Amino acid sequence: MAERWNTGLRWSDVTPRAAFLDRRRFLATAGLGIGTLAFAGIAGAKIAATPSPYSTDEAPNSLEDITGYNNFYEFGFDKSDPARHAGAMTTAPWSVRVEGLVDRPGDYAPDDLLKGIALEERIYRFRCVEAWSMVIPWIGVPLASVLARVGVQPGARYVRFESLARADEMPGVAAGLLDFPYREGLRIDEAMHPLTLLATGLYGEAMPKQNGAPIRLVVPWKYGFKSAKSLVKISLTNEQPVSTWQMLQPKEYGFYANVNPEVDHPRWSQASERRIGGGLFAKRVDTLKFNGYGDLVAGLYAGQDLAVDY
Numbered sequence: 001m002a003e004r005w006n007t008g009l010r011w012s013d014v015t016p017r018a019a020f021l022d023r024r025r026f027l028a029t030a031g032l033g034i035g036t037l038a039f040a041g042i043a044g045a046k047i048a049a050t051p052s053p054y055s056t057d058e059a060p061n062s063l064e065d066i067t068g069y070n071n072f073y074e075f076g077f078d079k080s081d082p083a084r085h086a087g088a089m090t091t092a093p094w095s096v097r098v099e100g101l102v103d104r105p106g107d108y109a110p111d112d113l114l115k116g117i118a119l120e121e122r123i124y125r126f127r128c129v130e131a132w133s134m135v136i137p138w139i140g141v142p143l144a145s146v147l148a149r150v151g152v153q154p155g156a157r158y159v160r161f162e163s164l165a166r167a168d169e170m171p172g173v174a175a176g177l178l179d180f181p182y183r184e185g186l187r188i189d190e191a192m193h194p195l196t197l198l199a200t201g202l203y204g205e206a207m208p209k210q211n212g213a214p215i216r217l218v219v220p221w222k223y224g225f226k227s228a229k230s231l232v233k234i235s236l237t238n239e240q241p242v243s244t245w246q247m248l249q250p251k252e253y254g255f256y257a258n259v260n261p262e263v264d265h266p267r268w269s270q271a272s273e274r275r276i277g278g279g280l281f282a283k284r285v286d287t288l289k290f291n292g293y294g295d296l297v298a299g300l301y302a303g304q305d306l307a308v309d310y
């Protein structure tokens with residue numbers, strides 16, 4: 001299957017801004033705009049963001065799907081739990097601790113971390129390890145730009161991410177559903193890759209709480225669990241971090257977690273996926289290696305056996 005986006009894309013190849021705005025207008029007319037946004041707990045202020053040539057031209061899922069069908073175990077196991085419970089999470093003030101092998105460690109408000117870095121709109125495919133997928137119009141900045149701001153030291157080989165864990169605002173944390181705080185990690189070259197985003201919004205608005213407000217990771221060529229939400233800590237280390245899912249089931253969830261139809265999960269196939277939003281008769285689509293971003297990222301893994309480094 002031809003990959004439609006790569007670094008060679010021209011602006012005219014990506015979803016035109018006007019078409020995107022039309023869809024937004026449609027959502028508003030359909031009554032899904034303001035109501036759902038208020039429900040999602042976001043202020044409704046439009047965010048100016050530059051369209052990115054890395055965007056797919058596939059149609060984004062509806063805001064309703066993106067904010068109503070979530071994994072955010074801090075709020076419960078059910079896909080509807082995050083929308084139901086995330087409203088209780090306090091996201092202002094917020095601070096992200098940047099620590100480890102960096103020149104300028106400290107506690108940063110998200111605005112200070114991103115100040116002066118142009119916000120981009122990136123329409124990415126997002127493939128969950130559970131074999132469903134969506135297309136999401138994120139707003140964010142390359143993680144690399146933020147890492148450059150804090151000054152990565154030469155010894156740093158990995159980045160470790162940690163999410164908020166606040167039992168009094170998060171029923172899944174109170175119930176101990178997982179070993180919280182939720183933790184993830186990337187190799188430094190993965191973290192510096194231009195596709196890797198720190199996202200602060202979607203669909204032109206600030207990040208809905210159930211999607212990881214106020215700031216989250218988005219790594220589009222990896223299974224969704226790598227994209228940790230509601231980040232409170234970013235650590236630069238020389239040791240490979242152990243992620244929450246690896247700790248829980250090391251045979252099922254590896255450190256790399258690159259989308260790979262050739263390597264099945266021990267309990268299910270990864271060869272195809274169900275696109276959320278298609279209703280009862282939605283057809284399954286073939287899963288693409290690296291979620292289709294192979295042109296851009298396969299080189300990161302030259303010489304690695306991805307069945308071993310799963």
Ligand code: MTE
Nearest residue numbers: 070071072073128163182224225227228229
């Ligand atoms: N981050 C935290 N902190 N807690 C979580 O439970 N779930 C992950 C990931 N990030 C999760 C998380 C999983 S399994 C997926 S598929 C995506 O978030 C879902 O992101 P979305 O709800 O915005 O689509």
